[in-house]
Amino acid sequence: MGHTLKRGTPPPKRPSLMLFQLLVLAGLFYFCSGIMQVTKTVKEIAVLSCDYNISTEELTKVRIYWQKDNEVVLAVMSGKVKVWPEYENRTFTDFTSNLCIVILALRLSDKGTYTCVIQKPEQGTYKLEHLTSVKLLVRADFPAPSISDLGNPSPDIRRIICSTSGGFPEPHLSWLENGEELNATYTTLAQDPETELYTISSELDFNVTRNHSFMCLVKYGDLTVSQTFNWQKCPTSI
Numbered sequence: 001m002g003h004t005l006k007r008g009t010p011p012p013k014r015p016s017l018m019l020f021q022l023l024v025l026a027g028l029f030y031f032c033s034g035i036m037q038v039t040k041t042v043k044e045i046a047v048l049s050c051d052y053n054i055s056t057e058e059l060t061k062v063r064i065y066w067q068k069d070n071e072v073v074l075a076v077m078s079g080k081v082k083v084w085p086e087y088e089n090r091t092f093t094d095f096t097s098n099l100c101i102v103i104l105a106l107r108l109s110d111k112g113t114y115t116c117v118i119q120k121p122e123q124g125t126y127k128l129e130h131l132t133s134v135k136l137l138v139r140a141d142f143p144a145p146s147i148s149d150l151g152n153p154s155p156d157i158r159r160i161i162c163s164t165s166g167g168f169p170e171p172h173l174s175w176l177e178n179g180e181e182l183n184a185t186y187t188t189l190a191q192d193p194e195t196e197l198y199t200i201s202s203e204l205d206f207n208v209t210r211n212h213s214f215m216c217l218v219k220y221g222d223l224t225v226s227q228t229f230n231w232q233k234c235p236t237s238i
Contacts, residue, residue: 035113039137042166042197044106048134050099050116059095063119063126066093066101069112074101103136108168108196111138140197142167145216147229150203158208159185160229162216163201171220173202177212209233 040046054062064076074091075082083091090104099118103110115133119126145164153159162173170189175182187202198220206212212231217224 035133035135037135037137039139040106042106042108042138042140042168042195046103046106046110046136046138047094048101048103048114048116048136049097049132050101050118050130051132052099052116052118052130054095054099054118056095061121062129063117064093064099065117065119066114067117068110068114073114106138108138108140111136140166140168141223142171142198142218142220142225144225145173145218145227147214147216147227152208153205156208157205158231159203159205160214161201161203162227162229163199164218164225165199166197167220168197169221171198171200171218173200174217174219175202175204176215176217182214206231 036049038046038048048066050064050066059076060079062076065072066074072084073087074084074093076093081093087103092102094100094102099116101114101116113133113135115131117128118130120129121127142164143166145162147160147162150159150161162175164171170191173184173187175184182204185203185205188200190199191197192199200218202216204214206214208231210233212229214229214231215226216229217226
C-alpha cells in the first residue's frame with residue numbers, strides 16, 4: 001500500500017527505492033531490444049545475467065538493483081547486498097560472472113521478467129548506466145503416471161488407479177482403450193496452495209474375463225504424459 005505524504009511530514013526511510021523505480025521506468029522507454037529468455041523447471045537453479053562486467057573498486061561505488069515485474073528482489077549499495085524477504089536464503093548475486101543473480105529451488109511464482117539496473121554516481125546524484133532484462137519461464141512437468149492394482153471390488157471386476165503429481169497447469173486425466181475414452185470410477189484433483197502444483201488420480205473398474213490394454217493419459221497445457229496397463233485374462237481350465 002502506498003504512503004500519503006502531508007506537508008511537514010518526513011519522507012519514507014527508503015527514498016533510494018523510489019528513485020530506483022523512477023529510473024527503471026525512464027529507462028524502459030528507450031530499452032527496446034529483444035529480451036533474453038531462460039526456461040527452467042521447478043526446484044532447479046536459475047542463473048540470470050546482468051551482462052555487465054564490473055571491477056571490485058567500482059562495486060563499492062555503484063548501485064545495483066534486480067527487480068521482477070517492478071518488485072525489488074535484490075539490491076547492492078556500497079558493496080552490501082540486501083535480499084527481499086520472498087527471496088531470502090535462496091537468492092544471491094555472482095559478482096565474478098557478469099553480475100548474475102542466482103535463484104535456488106525455483107517456484108512457479110518466480111516466473112516473470114527480471115531487470116538488472118546499474119546506477120553510477122555523477123555530480124552528486126546517481127545516473128542510469130546499464131539496463132538489462134531477462135524473462136524467466138518456470139515449468140512444472142508431470143512425471144509419467146503410475147498405475148497400481150487395487151484388487152477385486154466384486155467377482156470378475158478388477159480396479160486399478162492411475163496417478164501423477166507435481167505439475168502445472170491444471171491437468172485432465174482420461175482412460176482410453178482402443179482409442180475410445182472410458183468412464184472412470186472415481187477421479188480426484190488437488191492443488192497445493194503454497195506451490196500451486198497439482199496432483200491427480202483416477203480409478204477404473206474393468207471386467208477380468210477378457211484381455212485389456214488401457215492407456216492412462218494426462219493432458220496439461222499443450223503437453224501430455226501417459227502410461228499403459230495390460231491385462232491378460234486367466235486361461236480357461238479344461
